[in-house]
Amino acid sequence: MKTDVEELTPTRVKLTVEVPFDELKPNLDKAYKEISQQVRIKGFRPGKVPAPLIDKYVGRGAVLQEAVNDALPELYGRAVEESEIFVLGQPDVEVTELEDGTQFAFTAEVDIRPKFEVPDYDGLEVVVEDAEVDDEQVAETIDNLRERFASLTGAERAAEDGDFATIDLVARIDGEEIEDASTTGYSYEVGSNSAIEGLDEAIVGLAAGEDKTFTGTLVGGEHAGEEAEITVTVQSVKVKNLPDLDDEFAQLASEFDTIDELREDVRVRLGRQVKLQQLSEARDKALEALLEKVDIPLPEKVVDEEIDRRNQQLEQQLQMAGMTKDDYLKEEEKTAEEFDTEVADAARLAVKGGFVLDQLAVQEELNVENEELSEYVVSQAMQMGVQPQQLAEYLTQNNQLPAIVSEVLRSKALNLVVEHVTVKDESGNEIDVDAVQRELNGETVQAEDAADENAAEVQAEGGAPEEAPEEAAEAAAEEAPDAEAADEQDGKGKDA
Missing domain, CATH: 3.30.70.1050 (Trigger factor ribosome-binding domain)
Known part of the structure; x- marks a missing residue:
């Protein structure tokens, strides 16, 4: 031949x-x-x-x-x-x-994929946000916890912002009631702006047994996006009561005996979160810094496919939220042209990033061990709440493993870049990424041990699942690569 x-x-x-x-x-x-x-x-x-x-x-x-x-x-x-x-x-x-x-x-x-060499990345420097936890953040977190333990008591007065009102809603278009936009006995937090625009303003000032009609745009159902005459009737008004911030609350909401112990635990947990965010930001900015040193052409077809994928993903999310794209653009205060430009730029960056990490993996002769692949599957399964064996079975049957292998390789390549990058926070302090990672890992030893055990089970057991977690696995495959944009045939083109 x-x-x-x-x-x-x-x-x-x-x-x-x-x-x-x-x-x-x-x-x-x-x-x-x-x-x-x-x-x-x-x-x-x-x-x-x-x-x-x-x-x-x-x-x-x-x-x-x-x-x-x-x-x-x-x-x-x-x-x-x-x-x-x-x-x-x-x-x-x-x-x-x-x-x-x-x-x-x-x-x-x-x-x-264009032919190129990844340039030397030693000496790159990135700046990330400070990993600080202040008293205000601790107080906000504890207040959110108090909200979870709040109680409701009836109020013999008109509704105000912050109250919970039990309401009936009837929507009509041209005098005809719209059944899928009407409801009864709905508990609504006044002032949350979480339903039809204009509802909060209509409820404020209404006492039990009173009603008000206003014009609003329906957000879901067959008539989503259409204007309707909406009548809201208040059945009851309840006031939210937060528990006192004392030792009794600490014992109710946690394993601690005193509120001071609870505050300290919250501070430690928030500290871990901001350090994780700092590490994630360091990875993102390290890749950005490396991409700035690389100038390569991108296949327009691959970029267009990535743009389509991102638009489809947004469309699915909007449908689940009962929103239209126009609603989303209005909320984000963007024009359609600005949105399209942002999506195209993000798609190009994702495709370019995939190419660069793929090439770096080749240059550094990186490979994926079975244990690493198993750990990745276990991690994804734990996040989605499914059995690792089920997810592994689904990925294998649907030929998703090449994409997962590509994602693990890219992650290893990016880890290598981060190891060679100088990371500083906004205050000028140099951050030892490895030390922070070891510190965080030390606090999650039990979780890692469980993951290791599950990873071993994935390798040792091939039992078929009782029910394949298709939706969860498809979500994992989508998350894995932006790889699919740049690596549809894992670089070997085996299918004509």
Whole structure:
């Protein structure tokens, strides 16, 4: 087999592949066998029809076409491997020559990852936010805890902001009641602005038994986005009572005996959170700093696919929240053009980041051990609340493991960058990322031990799940890579 590579652009090539006809013999034999099972010729059982009769009644051309279709994926994969290119997505294949008994040739145009070297990243410096916890943050966290233990008592007065009102809602358009926009006995926190715009203003000042009609835009159901006349009737008004901030509350809401002990525990937990955020910010900014040193062309098709993926993901989230895109843009105070520009910029950055980390993994000869893959699956399963074996089974059955392997590799490559970057906080203090990570890991030894045990189970047990957690696993696969934008065929192009 002979393969020539023509560079159409820095991110797209055309492979011209010439194959001696003899190499198609196994595929021709397979084609005759399969066609023999399908045709019915008097005097011959299915599967026993001789090749000459198939040529006569079905046609040699049909056999050749069947053989070529069967051979193309493997031949294309061999051409990609021999050419040492990193392909992205599916190729556009065209058979250019098919001479029976002599020659077979085809071309394949496909996007590729641009060829480049990751520059030296020693000496990069990034600045992250200070990891400080002040009294105000501690107080806010404890106040949120008090909210969880609040009680409600009836109030013989009109509703005010902060009250909880039990209400009935009736929505009408052109005088006709909209059933899916009406409800009864709904408990609503006045002033939360968590429902139809205008509802809070309508409720304030109403006492039990009183009602008010206002015009609002429906946010869900068949008539979402349409204006309706909405009547709200207050059934009752209740006042929220927060528990006193004392030792009794500490004993009620925690394992501690005193409020001072609870405050200290909250401070420690918040400290751990801000350090985790600091580490995450350091990783993000380290990658940003590295990407600023790299200038590479990006395949537009891959970028467009990443843009589409992000838009689809947002659309799903908005549907779950009962919002339209117009509602979202209004809330974010953005125009459609500004939003599209931001998505496109983010998509380009994600694709570029994937390319750079992939190349760094190649340059540094990084690889993924089975234990690392198992730990990743266990971690994702714990976050989603499913059994690791279930998630592993789903990922395997749906061919998601290559994407997961790519994500783990990229994470290792980014870890390597962070190790060589100088990280300082806004106050100018240098941060030992490894020391912070060890400190945080030391506080979560039990969780890590549990993860290790589960990882071992994933490797040792292959039991099929009672019910595959499809939605959770699909979410994991989406999170894993921005890899799918840059690594659809894990760089080997095995399928034509």
